[in-house]
Amino acid sequence: MTTPPFGSFFLPGPTEVRRPVLEAMLQPMIAHRGRAFEALFARVQAGLQHVFRTTRPMFVSTSSATGLMEAAVRCAPPGPVLSIVNGAFAERFAHIVRMTGRDGDVLTVPAGEGVQPAALEERLRARSYAAVTVVHSETSTGALTDVRAVSDLAHRYGAACLVDSVTGVGGAPLEFDAWKLDFALTGSQKALAMPPGLAFGVASEAYMASAARAEGRGVYFDLVEFERAALRNQTPNTPAISLLYAADAQLADIVARGLEPRWAEHRAMAERTWQWVAECGERLGIAMGVLAPEGQRSPTVTAITLPTAVAAALPAAVAARGYVIGGGYGAAKATTVRIGHMGDHTVATLEGCLAACEAALVEIAG
Numbered sequence: 001m002t003t004p005p006f007g008s009f010f011l012p013g014p015t016e017v018r019r020p021v022l023e024a025m026l027q028p029m030i031a032h033r034g035r036a037f038e039a040l041f042a043r044v045q046a047g048l049q050h051v052f053r054t055t056r057p058m059f060v061s062t063s064s065a066t067g068l069m070e071a072a073v074r075c076a077p078p079g080p081v082l083s084i085v086n087g088a089f090a091e092r093f094a095h096i097v098r099m100t101g102r103d104g105d106v107l108t109v110p111a112g113e114g115v116q117p118a119a120l121e122e123r124l125r126a127r128s129y130a131a132v133t134v135v136h137s138e139t140s141t142g143a144l145t146d147v148r149a150v151s152d153l154a155h156r157y158g159a160a161c162l163v164d165s166v167t168g169v170g171g172a173p174l175e176f177d178a179w180k181l182d183f184a185l186t187g188s189q190k191a192l193a194m195p196p197g198l199a200f201g202v203a204s205e206a207y208m209a210s211a212a213r214a215e216g217r218g219v220y221f222d223l224v225e226f227e228r229a230a231l232r233n234q235t236p237n238t239p240a241i242s243l244l245y246a247a248d249a250q251l252a253d254i255v256a257r258g259l260e261p262r263w264a265e266h267r268a269m270a271e272r273t274w275q276w277v278a279e280c281g282e283r284l285g286i287a288m289g290v291l292a293p294e295g296q297r298s299p300t301v302t303a304i305t306l307p308t309a310v311a312a313a314l315p316a317a318v319a320a321r322g323y324v325i326g327g328g329y330g331a332a333k334a335t336t337v338r339i340g341h342m343g344d345h346t347v348a349t350l351e352g353c354l355a356a357c358e359a360a361l362v363e364i365a366g
């Protein structure tokens with residue numbers, strides 16, 4: 001089996017995983033109720049606290065990120081939930097609210113944008129909500145929402161703020177403690193650049209106090225059990241030990257290199273992508289643009305609008321040049337492609353991808 005050199009895989013999840021992180025998974029199995037496991041979990045927990053900017057116990061779930069989205073809703077304080085929906089993943093949060101039998105309302109925001117504070121305040125004033133769900137970086141559109149502002153507003157009206165930061169944490173600034181968020185989650189396979197299969201989350205003390213009284217929490221996603229176990233450097237059930245080895249290796253690297261430089265590299269990759277979109281459109285005479293308006297763009301993923309026929313043909317033409325980018329997703333599926341400039345990519349690896357995209361565009365539409 002040969003692994004291609006790092007720097008060719010730009011899906012907005014899963015993202016490219018460096019070889020040392022993959023190799024970490026070759027370590028032997030250990031008893032998950034033993035000392036060695038507790039030491040492993042303690043290191044992973046400390047690394048996660050670093051990237052979430054928190055001192056709270058961390059949830060490590062053997063599931064994809066959606067599992068912790070469901071947990072966030074199941075264990076949320078009783079009462080109606082307002083979901084801010086500005087794309088396909090935000091809609092997933094609203095769907096979970098409905099499917100877990102909660103009383104849910106939706107605040108629809110134009111796709112590609114973040115919520116306007118005035119629109120949110122109007123809804124919070126009209127009805128008393130127990131919680132608000134919001135997506136930090138909407139991976140289907142590349143929109144970034146100011147979740148601190150959403151959380152501040154929610155708190156003013158007595159609602160908890162539940163944040164899907166799946167393509168945020170590790171790539172876009174998020175300060176769990178300083179911003180006083182109630183719940184935040186991510187998946188292993190996005191900006192943290194680990195293999196898929198784990199979800200990571202954290203909850204505030206106030207959220208956990210009400211979770212302990214929440215009915216219908218279920219079993220597998222009961223955060224009260226997650227917290228109880230995490231305080232002993234344990235997991236409620238058999239953990240995915242191999243994936244935790246990968247998380248351990250990757251978190252050590254992220255902490256050693258520093259979180260702020262990582263945020264800056266993501267910001268630089270995003271800006272380079274936006275600049276390339278503008279310049280390439282001009283050079284080739286193609287109608288292309290960035291879906292999210294300026295000032296509301298995610299540093300980790302860009303959805304690029306293109307004529308439908310071009311959007312349909314581009315990912316395969318790019319693949320023929322040795323690079324992987326994502327097609328459109330959700331409502332913008334037919335009219336966009338997406339570049340995931342996140343994880344361990346750098347502006348240098350991104351240049352290769354953008355050059356491949358431009359060569360492919362010349363072939364398709366030039």
Ligand SMILES: *Cc1c(COP(=O)(O)O)cnc(C)c1O
Pocket residue numbers: 013064065066067089135137138139164165166167187190
């Ligand atoms: C990928 C993603 C999810 C879902 O993650 P899974 O790991 O596939 O469950 C949820 N929200 C956002 C914003 C995502 O990017």
